[in-house]
Amino acid sequence: MEDEAAVVEEGISPAQSPLVAVSFQRNVHRNKKYLEAEPKALGITQIGLSLFQIICVGVFLSKGLSFVTTDIPLLISSILVIIAGSVAVAAQNLHLPTLRACLGMQVVASGASLLNMICILIKMDHTPSFCWNYYYHNATVHWGEICHQIESIHSHIHAEGIVIEAALLAISITLAAYSCKVINCCSPASKMPVITVQAPPVQH
Structure with a gap:
Protein backbone atom coordinates (compact mmCIF):
# COMPACT_ATOMS: atom_id res chain seq x y z
CA MET A 1 0.00 0.00 0.00
CA GLU A 2 1.50 3.25 -1.16
CA ASP A 3 0.07 5.36 1.64
CA GLU A 4 1.44 2.92 4.22
CA ALA A 5 5.02 3.20 3.02
CA ALA A 6 7.40 5.17 5.17
CA VAL A 7 8.01 8.44 3.36
CA VAL A 8 10.62 10.84 4.65
CA GLU A 9 9.71 14.43 4.00
CA GLU A 10 12.71 16.65 3.47
CA GLY A 11 12.85 20.32 4.31
CA ILE A 12 10.51 20.16 7.31
CA SER A 13 13.13 19.35 9.89
CA PRO A 14 13.16 21.81 12.79
CA ALA A 15 16.78 21.07 13.53
CA GLN A 16 19.51 19.74 11.30
CA SER A 17 23.24 19.63 11.80
CA PRO A 18 26.18 17.58 10.57
CA LEU A 19 25.74 15.22 13.53
CA VAL A 20 21.95 15.15 14.08
CA ALA A 21 19.14 15.12 11.51
CA VAL A 22 15.44 15.20 12.35
CA SER A 23 12.91 14.01 9.78
CA PHE A 24 9.27 12.97 9.83
CA GLN A 25 8.02 9.62 8.57
CA ARG A 26 4.55 8.24 8.13
CA ASN A 27 3.58 5.74 10.80
CA VAL A 28 3.72 2.41 8.95
CA HIS A 29 1.86 0.67 11.80
CA CYS A 185 -10.47 9.90 5.31
CA CYS A 186 -11.02 12.50 8.05
CA SER A 187 -7.47 13.65 8.83
CA PRO A 188 -4.02 13.40 7.23
CA ALA A 189 -1.79 10.50 8.08
CA SER A 190 0.08 10.92 11.34
CA LYS A 191 3.82 11.33 11.15
CA MET A 192 6.49 10.28 13.61
CA PRO A 193 9.68 12.25 14.26
CA VAL A 194 12.79 10.27 13.45
CA ILE A 195 16.14 11.42 14.82
CA THR A 196 19.18 10.25 12.89
CA VAL A 197 22.53 10.54 14.61
CA GLN A 198 25.37 10.63 12.15
CA ALA A 199 28.85 9.57 13.09
CA PRO A 200 31.41 12.38 12.96
CA PRO A 201 33.97 12.11 10.17
CA VAL A 202 37.08 10.25 11.12
CA GLN A 203 40.06 12.55 11.27
CA HIS A 204 43.40 11.20 10.14
Whole structure:
Protein backbone atom coordinates (compact mmCIF):
# COMPACT_ATOMS: atom_id res chain seq x y z
CA MET A 1 0.00 0.00 0.00
CA GLU A 2 1.50 3.25 -1.16
CA ASP A 3 0.07 5.36 1.64
CA GLU A 4 1.44 2.92 4.22
CA ALA A 5 5.02 3.20 3.02
CA ALA A 6 7.40 5.17 5.17
CA VAL A 7 8.01 8.44 3.36
CA VAL A 8 10.62 10.84 4.65
CA GLU A 9 9.71 14.43 4.00
CA GLU A 10 12.71 16.65 3.47
CA GLY A 11 12.85 20.32 4.31
CA ILE A 12 10.51 20.16 7.31
CA SER A 13 13.13 19.35 9.89
CA PRO A 14 13.16 21.81 12.79
CA ALA A 15 16.78 21.07 13.53
CA GLN A 16 19.51 19.74 11.30
CA SER A 17 23.24 19.63 11.80
CA PRO A 18 26.18 17.58 10.57
CA LEU A 19 25.74 15.22 13.53
CA VAL A 20 21.95 15.15 14.08
CA ALA A 21 19.14 15.12 11.51
CA VAL A 22 15.44 15.20 12.35
CA SER A 23 12.91 14.01 9.78
CA PHE A 24 9.27 12.97 9.83
CA GLN A 25 8.02 9.62 8.57
CA ARG A 26 4.55 8.24 8.13
CA ASN A 27 3.58 5.74 10.80
CA VAL A 28 3.72 2.41 8.95
CA HIS A 29 1.86 0.67 11.80
CA ARG A 30 -1.14 3.00 11.92
CA ASN A 31 -3.39 0.40 10.26
CA LYS A 32 -3.02 -1.74 13.38
CA LYS A 33 -4.88 0.94 15.31
CA TYR A 34 -8.08 -0.63 13.97
CA LEU A 35 -7.35 -3.72 16.06
CA GLU A 36 -7.53 -1.58 19.20
CA ALA A 37 -11.30 -1.40 18.70
CA GLU A 38 -11.59 -5.20 19.17
CA PRO A 39 -13.41 -5.55 15.82
CA LYS A 40 -13.93 -9.30 16.17
CA ALA A 41 -15.77 -8.95 19.50
CA LEU A 42 -17.80 -5.93 18.37
CA GLY A 43 -18.62 -7.48 15.00
CA ILE A 44 -19.84 -10.71 16.57
CA THR A 45 -21.89 -8.65 19.04
CA GLN A 46 -23.51 -6.81 16.15
CA ILE A 47 -24.36 -10.10 14.46
CA GLY A 48 -25.72 -11.72 17.64
CA LEU A 49 -27.89 -8.80 18.75
CA SER A 50 -29.29 -8.31 15.25
CA LEU A 51 -30.16 -12.00 14.98
CA PHE A 52 -31.95 -11.72 18.33
CA GLN A 53 -33.96 -8.77 17.01
CA ILE A 54 -34.87 -10.68 13.85
CA ILE A 55 -36.03 -13.70 15.87
CA CYS A 56 -38.18 -11.53 18.16
CA VAL A 57 -39.78 -9.73 15.23
CA GLY A 58 -40.42 -13.04 13.46
CA VAL A 59 -42.10 -14.52 16.52
CA PHE A 60 -44.40 -11.52 16.99
CA LEU A 61 -45.28 -11.45 13.31
CA SER A 62 -46.11 -15.15 13.27
CA LYS A 63 -48.43 -14.71 16.25
CA GLY A 64 -50.13 -11.62 14.84
CA LEU A 65 -48.89 -9.41 17.68
CA SER A 66 -47.08 -6.87 15.51
CA PHE A 67 -47.38 -4.67 12.43
CA VAL A 68 -45.93 -5.59 9.05
CA THR A 69 -45.49 -1.91 8.11
CA THR A 70 -42.94 -1.33 10.88
CA ASP A 71 -41.46 -4.82 11.04
CA ILE A 72 -40.35 -5.09 7.40
CA PRO A 73 -38.01 -2.04 7.65
CA LEU A 74 -36.79 -3.36 11.00
CA LEU A 75 -35.94 -6.74 9.47
CA ILE A 76 -34.12 -5.18 6.50
CA SER A 77 -32.14 -2.83 8.77
CA SER A 78 -31.15 -5.71 11.05
CA ILE A 79 -29.84 -7.65 8.04
CA LEU A 80 -27.72 -4.62 7.09
CA VAL A 81 -26.26 -4.53 10.61
CA ILE A 82 -25.41 -8.25 10.34
CA ILE A 83 -23.55 -7.55 7.08
CA ALA A 84 -21.71 -4.65 8.74
CA GLY A 85 -20.66 -6.91 11.63
CA SER A 86 -19.37 -9.53 9.19
CA VAL A 87 -17.33 -6.93 7.30
CA ALA A 88 -15.92 -5.61 10.60
CA VAL A 89 -14.68 -9.09 11.48
CA ALA A 90 -13.25 -9.58 7.98
CA ALA A 91 -11.41 -6.24 8.20
CA GLN A 92 -9.08 -7.71 10.80
CA ASN A 93 -6.77 -8.62 7.92
CA LEU A 94 -6.10 -4.84 7.70
CA HIS A 95 -6.57 -4.91 3.92
CA LEU A 96 -7.27 -1.30 2.88
CA PRO A 97 -10.29 -1.99 0.60
CA THR A 98 -11.86 -4.13 3.35
CA LEU A 99 -11.30 -1.34 5.88
CA ARG A 100 -12.97 1.12 3.51
CA ALA A 101 -15.89 -1.28 3.10
CA CYS A 102 -16.05 -1.58 6.88
CA LEU A 103 -16.26 2.19 7.26
CA GLY A 104 -19.06 2.41 4.69
CA MET A 105 -21.04 -0.45 6.19
CA GLN A 106 -20.69 0.91 9.72
CA VAL A 107 -22.08 4.26 8.57
CA VAL A 108 -24.99 2.36 7.00
CA ALA A 109 -25.39 0.31 10.20
CA SER A 110 -25.57 3.50 12.26
CA GLY A 111 -28.43 4.75 10.12
CA ALA A 112 -30.10 1.33 10.27
CA SER A 113 -29.91 1.28 14.08
CA LEU A 114 -31.47 4.75 14.26
CA LEU A 115 -34.24 3.62 11.90
CA ASN A 116 -34.85 0.53 14.05
CA MET A 117 -35.16 2.66 17.18
CA ILE A 118 -37.76 4.83 15.46
CA CYS A 119 -39.69 1.76 14.27
CA ILE A 120 -39.72 0.26 17.77
CA LEU A 121 -40.93 3.55 19.27
CA ILE A 122 -43.73 3.66 16.70
CA LYS A 123 -44.67 0.10 17.58
CA MET A 124 -44.78 0.99 21.27
CA ASP A 125 -47.10 3.95 20.61
CA HIS A 126 -49.43 1.94 18.39
CA THR A 127 -49.49 -1.36 20.23
CA PRO A 128 -53.08 -2.62 20.11
CA SER A 129 -54.74 -3.52 23.37
CA PHE A 130 -55.43 -7.21 23.10
CA CYS A 131 -56.90 -7.52 26.57
CA TRP A 132 -60.05 -5.46 26.13
CA ASN A 133 -61.51 -8.29 24.05
CA TYR A 134 -61.02 -10.62 27.00
CA TYR A 135 -62.80 -8.32 29.39
CA TYR A 136 -65.70 -7.62 27.07
CA HIS A 137 -66.15 -11.08 25.55
CA ASN A 138 -64.81 -13.29 28.29
CA ALA A 139 -65.94 -12.97 31.86
CA THR A 140 -63.10 -15.13 33.18
CA VAL A 141 -60.78 -12.97 35.25
CA HIS A 142 -58.06 -15.59 34.98
CA TRP A 143 -57.69 -15.14 31.22
CA GLY A 144 -57.74 -11.37 31.60
CA GLU A 145 -54.80 -11.52 34.00
CA ILE A 146 -52.87 -13.75 31.63
CA CYS A 147 -53.52 -11.33 28.81
CA HIS A 148 -52.25 -8.40 30.87
CA GLN A 149 -49.09 -10.35 31.59
CA ILE A 150 -48.62 -10.95 27.86
CA GLU A 151 -49.05 -7.24 27.15
CA SER A 152 -46.53 -6.42 29.85
CA ILE A 153 -44.00 -8.84 28.34
CA HIS A 154 -44.68 -7.31 24.93
CA SER A 155 -43.88 -3.79 26.16
CA HIS A 156 -40.78 -4.97 28.01
CA ILE A 157 -39.45 -6.60 24.85
CA HIS A 158 -39.97 -3.33 22.97
CA ALA A 159 -38.03 -1.47 25.65
CA GLU A 160 -35.30 -4.09 25.47
CA GLY A 161 -35.22 -3.62 21.69
CA ILE A 162 -34.55 0.09 22.10
CA VAL A 163 -31.64 -0.63 24.46
CA ILE A 164 -30.23 -3.18 21.98
CA GLU A 165 -30.48 -0.71 19.10
CA ALA A 166 -28.74 1.96 21.20
CA ALA A 167 -25.91 -0.50 21.87
CA LEU A 168 -25.69 -1.37 18.16
CA LEU A 169 -25.55 2.33 17.31
CA ALA A 170 -22.66 2.85 19.75
CA ILE A 171 -20.79 -0.15 18.31
CA SER A 172 -21.26 1.09 14.75
CA ILE A 173 -19.98 4.57 15.62
CA THR A 174 -16.95 3.09 17.40
CA LEU A 175 -15.97 0.84 14.51
CA ALA A 176 -16.56 3.64 12.00
CA ALA A 177 -14.32 5.99 14.00
CA TYR A 178 -11.44 3.50 14.16
CA SER A 179 -11.81 2.65 10.46
CA CYS A 180 -11.74 6.36 9.65
CA LYS A 181 -8.50 6.81 11.59
CA VAL A 182 -6.84 3.99 9.68
CA ILE A 183 -7.79 4.98 6.14
CA ASN A 184 -7.19 8.71 6.81
CA CYS A 185 -10.47 9.90 5.31
CA CYS A 186 -11.02 12.50 8.05
CA SER A 187 -7.47 13.65 8.83
CA PRO A 188 -4.02 13.40 7.23
CA ALA A 189 -1.79 10.50 8.08
CA SER A 190 0.08 10.92 11.34
CA LYS A 191 3.82 11.33 11.15
CA MET A 192 6.49 10.28 13.61
CA PRO A 193 9.68 12.25 14.26
CA VAL A 194 12.79 10.27 13.45
CA ILE A 195 16.14 11.42 14.82
CA THR A 196 19.18 10.25 12.89
CA VAL A 197 22.53 10.54 14.61
CA GLN A 198 25.37 10.63 12.15
CA ALA A 199 28.85 9.57 13.09
CA PRO A 200 31.41 12.38 12.96
CA PRO A 201 33.97 12.11 10.17
CA VAL A 202 37.08 10.25 11.12
CA GLN A 203 40.06 12.55 11.27
CA HIS A 204 43.40 11.20 10.14
